[in-house]
Amino acid sequence: MIRVSVPCISIAGGEKLYPSSRGAIMALRGIDLDVADGEFVSLLGPSGCGKSTLLRCIAGLEQLSAGTASIHGQPILSPPDGIAMVFQRDALLDWRSIIGNVVIAAQLRGHRAALYRDRGMALLERFGLAGFADRYPWELSGGMRQRVAICRALLMEPTILLMDEPFGALDAMTRDDLNVELIRMWQASRRTVVFVTHSIAEAVFLSDRIAVLSRGPGRIEELMKVDLPRPRDLGVRETPAFAAHVAHLRAVFTRLGLMTT
Amino acid sequence: MNDPDTKLHNSAVTAMVFVALLLAWEVGVRISGVAPILLPAPSAVARELANAPGFFLRESAYTVVSTLAGFALALLIGVVLAIAIVGSRWLERLIWTVLVVLNSLPKVALAPLFVIWMGLGVAPKVAVAVLLALFSIVVDTVLGLRTVDPDVTALVRISRAGWLREMLLIRLPGALPALFAGMKVAISFALVGAIVGEFVGGSSGLGTVILIAQGQFDTTRVFAALVLLGIIGAALFHLLEIAERLLIPWHLSQRSR
Numbered sequence: 001m002i003r004v005s006v007p008c009i010s011i012a013g014g015e016k017l018y019p020s021s022r023g024a025i026m027a028l029r030g031i032d033l034d035v036a037d038g039e040f041v042s043l044l045g046p047s048g049c050g051k052s053t054l055l056r057c058i059a060g061l062e063q064l065s066a067g068t069a070s071i072h073g074q075p076i077l078s079p080p081d082g083i084a085m086v087f088q089r090d091a092l093l094d095w096r097s098i099i100g101n102v103v104i105a106a107q108l109r110g111h112r113a114a115l116y117r118d119r120g121m122a123l124l125e126r127f128g129l130a131g132f133a134d135r136y137p138w139e140l141s142g143g144m145r146q147r148v149a150i151c152r153a154l155l156m157e158p159t160i161l162l163m164d165e166p167f168g169a170l171d172a173m174t175r176d177d178l179n180v181e182l183i184r185m186w187q188a189s190r191r192t193v194v195f196v197t198h199s200i201a202e203a204v205f206l207s208d209r210i211a212v213l214s215r216g217p218g219r220i221e222e223l224m225k226v227d228l229p230r231p232r233d234l235g236v237r238e239t240p241a242f243a244a245h246v247a248h249l250r251a252v253f254t255r256l257g258l259m260t261t
Numbered sequence: 262m263n264d265p266d267t268k269l270h271n272s273a274v275t276a277m278v279f280v281a282l283l284l285a286w287e288v289g290v291r292i293s294g295v296a297p298i299l300l301p302a303p304s305a306v307a308r309e310l311a312n313a314p315g316f317f318l319r320e321s322a323y324t325v326v327s328t329l330a331g332f333a334l335a336l337l338i339g340v341v342l343a344i345a346i347v348g349s350r351w352l353e354r355l356i357w358t359v360l361v362v363l364n365s366l367p368k369v370a371l372a373p374l375f376v377i378w379m380g381l382g383v384a385p386k387v388a389v390a391v392l393l394a395l396f397s398i399v400v401d402t403v404l405g406l407r408t409v410d411p412d413v414t415a416l417v418r419i420s421r422a423g424w425l426r427e428m429l430l431i432r433l434p435g436a437l438p439a440l441f442a443g444m445k446v447a448i449s450f451a452l453v454g455a456i457v458g459e460f461v462g463g464s465s466g467l468g469t470v471i472l473i474a475q476g477q478f479d480t481t482r483v484f485a486a487l488v489l490l491g492i493i494g495a496a497l498f499h500l501l502e503i504a505e506r507l508l509i510p511w512h513l514s515q516r517s518r
């Protein structure tokens with residue numbers, strides 16, 4: 001097969017060692033993963049398998065100990081241009097209003113807040129938060145706060161969005177809502193997304209492809225393509241095709257001894 | 262727990278306890294017939310204050326001014342030092358060493374030195390106040406500046422914000438609650454410093470009033486000055502609490518107020 005284009009994110013032979021007092025901890029080993037432009041890829045795996053580590057290496061917050069990580073062919077040596085990250089705990093700033101928490105993404109990059117206020121307001125509106133722009137984070141529910149964090153990540157129109165269990169702390173209903181809003185956003189803009197989750201159903205619902213990681217040290221056990229039509233809505237979860245994907249992933253987890261049946 | 266009714270109720274209780282204590286003191290002094298030179302009755306102290314309001318006001322103002330000047334300087338110097346400590350390993354070692362040495366000295370013992378250097382005016386009082394107030398401001402501000410959520414640090418790094426932008430947008434505002442904690446300790450220390458400065462030399466301020474009254478065994482006047490010092494200390498602390506409520510309404514400690 002002839003490669004016609006450079007992948008957006010490319011990791012080859014990725015290995016990550018964390019030094020510790022009792023010898024080094026190997027968090028990742030033999031990671032090979034290419035993510036195409038505009039692709040939605042989920043990293044699925046048990047706690048401690050190195051999902052966050054992999055994401056932090058893509059973000060340029062950590063360096064691989066061996067192997068290469070690159071974005072559009074450029075090795076990742078420091079946080080690259082055009083990426084944004086959403087965290088499990090929303091990491092909002094208590095002293096800033098909601099709109100202030102969104103436009104900080106511009107301010108941290110040295111732009112004036114006033115120039116980005118309109119765009120921030122439009123994003124808040126898109127996520128149903130228009131009426132809350134002047135409130136403070138502590139006045140909002142967990143789901144609303146995470147929406148604000150997503151707005152903050154989208155403000156500078158990143159080409160790559162990295163999401164580290166963004167909905168892990170939310171209840172099932174709020175999680176469904178946010179899944180739908182995220183997929184709507186993604187279908188409209190087709191950014192490259194790398195999404196970390198513990199939830200099989202969430203991964204299947206959102207992704208183009210799913211990388212299953214296993215523990216000690218973390219490696220990619222399976223790369224599964226999700227053959228579900230787009231655009232998707234919650235109804236897709238009731239289809240046999242969806243159930244088949246979930247069953248397949250369950251089987252993989254059971255085979256790896258990561259799930260007790 | 263914090264609705265206005267309970268608040269009113271709480272201050273009413275405080276006032277009643279206060280009045281009851283004063284009454285007990287007054288009655289105790291009258292019944293026991295203890296000499297006013299040992300313990301004057303509250304009514305005598307009140308009369309003392311009422312007889313020379315201008316005098317007491319002037320002396321109080323002097324002490325308040327040196328306290329506030331010392332506090333403000335300590336705040337300015339303390340925040341700058343804290344930023345330097347957080348900003349550079351090298352400066353951290355240098356400044357900490359000096360601060361720890363200074364702080365382990367009994368700072369009150371330095372007051373005479375300041376009089377030699379700066380004379381008998383307001384300057385040595387301010388200097389002692391600064392010295393006493395500085396440490397807690399530096400310690401708390403450093404703590405506040407250093408406490409940043411790791412995810413927020415990741416956000417800063419991904420945004421490629423430099424040192425200055427991180428300081429202005431993240432660290433300084435995030436350090437405000439800790440700074441206020443430090444200021445609340447520092448304000449009482451500044452008042453102590455101002456009084457110590459007056460004890461060592463000079464001709465104005467409530468510290469001087471106490472010193473002179475002591476020489477004349479005018480216990481009532483000593484008590485009058487003490488009452489004023491108590492009021493000043495409480496008022497300054499309370500002002501800081503009001504400022505805190507206005508400036509950091511977002512902080513956990515302020516939200517339910």
Ligand SMILES: Nc1ncnc2c1ncn2[C@@H]1O[C@H](COP(=O)(O)OP(=O)(O)OP(=O)(O)O)[C@@H](O)[C@H]1O
Nearest residue numbers: 018019020025027046047048049050051052053054
């Ligand atoms: N900064 C660090 N220093 C040392 N070890 C680390 C560090 N960060 C992660 N690790 C180790 O690396 C391994 C992978 O951690 P990582 O946080 O990437 O897992 P994860 O898959 O994100 O887990 P979770 O689902 O619980 O978030 C763990 O064993 C962890 O203890």
Ligand SMILES: [Mg+2]
Nearest residue numbers: 051052053164
């Ligand atoms: Mg993680």
